[in-house]
Amino acid sequence: MTEITKPTIVVLGDYEQALRRFSSWDQLDQRANLTIHHEPLRDEALYEVVKDADAIAIVRDRSPFNEAMIARLPRLKFLMFTGERNGTLDAAALIKRNIPMACTHGGPSKETTAELTWAMILGASKRLIEQNHLIASGGWRDSLSLLPMLSGERLGIMGLGAIGSKVAKVGAAFGMEVVAWSPRMTPERAAAENAKSVSLEELLSTSKVVTMHLVAGPGTKGLISADQLALMRPDAILVNTSRAALINMTDLQKALAAGKPGQAAVDVFDLEPLPQNDPLRNTPNLLVTPHLGFIAEPIFESFSKGITQTLEAWLDQKPVPMPFKP
Numbered sequence: 001m002t003e004i005t006k007p008t009i010v011v012l013g014d015y016e017q018a019l020r021r022f023s024s025w026d027q028l029d030q031r032a033n034l035t036i037h038h039e040p041l042r043d044e045a046l047y048e049v050v051k052d053a054d055a056i057a058i059v060r061d062r063s064p065f066n067e068a069m070i071a072r073l074p075r076l077k078f079l080m081f082t083g084e085r086n087g088t089l090d091a092a093a094l095i096k097r098n099i100p101m102a103c104t105h106g107g108p109s110k111e112t113t114a115e116l117t118w119a120m121i122l123g124a125s126k127r128l129i130e131q132n133h134l135i136a137s138g139g140w141r142d143s144l145s146l147l148p149m150l151s152g153e154r155l156g157i158m159g160l161g162a163i164g165s166k167v168a169k170v171g172a173a174f175g176m177e178v179v180a181w182s183p184r185m186t187p188e189r190a191a192a193e194n195a196k197s198v199s200l201e202e203l204l205s206t207s208k209v210v211t212m213h214l215v216a217g218p219g220t221k222g223l224i225s226a227d228q229l230a231l232m233r234p235d236a237i238l239v240n241t242s243r244a245a246l247i248n249m250t251d252l253q254k255a256l257a258a259g260k261p262g263q264a265a266v267d268v269f270d271l272e273p274l275p276q277n278d279p280l281r282n283t284p285n286l287l288v289t290p291h292l293g294f295i296a297e298p299i300f301e302s303f304s305k306g307i308t309q310t311l312e313a314w315l316d317q318k319p320v321p322m323p324f325k326p
Contacts, residue, residue, distance in 0.1 A: 008052050009057070010050050010055075010056050011035070012046075012050070015040065019307065022301040023301075023308045024308065028315075042064060057079075057080050057081070059081075060294070067093035078100055079094060082307065100320075101323070104305075107296075112299065121209055124287045125148060153208035155176040156180070156210040158210065164180070167211055178193075178195040179198045180197055181198055181199065204231040205232065210237070212239065212241070222246075222247075232261040240266050242268065244269045264285065267292060272291055
């Protein structure tokens with residue numbers, strides 16, 4: 001009697017160890033050789049855990065798969081990722097090998113990212129970290145406690161899509177003037193969100209707060225570098241909860257040291273997790289958070305159920321719920 005070999009399924013990037021909390025993995029445990037990896041993996045360490053995989057599931061874009069890596073995986077028959085977009089996956093290389101792809105719903109990630117954006121704007125503007133340290137050290141108000149107001153100031157939004165438009169509504173509620181720019185922005189598009197369309201130069205040079213909500217791509221990579229940063233007000237706050245590729249982070253560190261902009265708040269980085277010795281961890285006037293924009297229970301519930309449902313459909317040789325076709 002021929003023994004049936006179970007397929008090998010590898011799940012990557014469950015840093016939060018959250019996936020098993022939100023759906024049943026019993027079928028996958030029984031029907032496949034399943035491993036879930038929590039630690040960040042890249043290059044050879046990544047290859048070692050996926051080299052025998054028949055199917056791979058990736059949490060967001062935490063595990064980069066380029067053409068060279070994909071070419072080294074002869075057994076790979078299926079790959080999926082959570083959310084509806086993955087910036088570190090060479091989809092063309094998978095298509096070339098006729099390897100099907102799938103994704104999951106993203107959950108309320110736009111809402112949570114908009115919330116985090118405002119947490120960072122307010123945290124930087126009100127100097128909450130410094131105020132907390134002052135209290136913890138036994139102090140009280142000092143010269144840093146003379147804080148600015150956002151009401152009456154200009155809020156510059158780069159990208160007025162699903163997230164940027166939510167951020168705009170909050171800014172208007174605070175009494176801010178909202179202006180917007182993107183490569184395809186029109187006055188009509190901005191007006192629909194009660195904003196004013198302006199040039200990138202005007203947005204950068206006049207806004208108290210500049211917040212980025214663009215999709216990272218060939219036309220926006222490195223969009224903000226030394227020349228653009230030099231345009232900003234010395235009291236401005238630059239916020240990025242979108243993608244690290246939008247900003248040249250080396251230029252940002254130099255700009256902060258030079259005092260233009262006065263502050264920045266960043267949730268996304270070129271390499272994540274941020275290395276222990278990365279100077280961004282301790283750059284003056286830079287508020288950093290560990291990519292929290294989509295880290296919320298409802299989102300990981302959507303991810304977990306999406307992974308299990310998709311992989312069970314793949315095992316059953318049935319159509320997957322959300323096939324991905326770039």
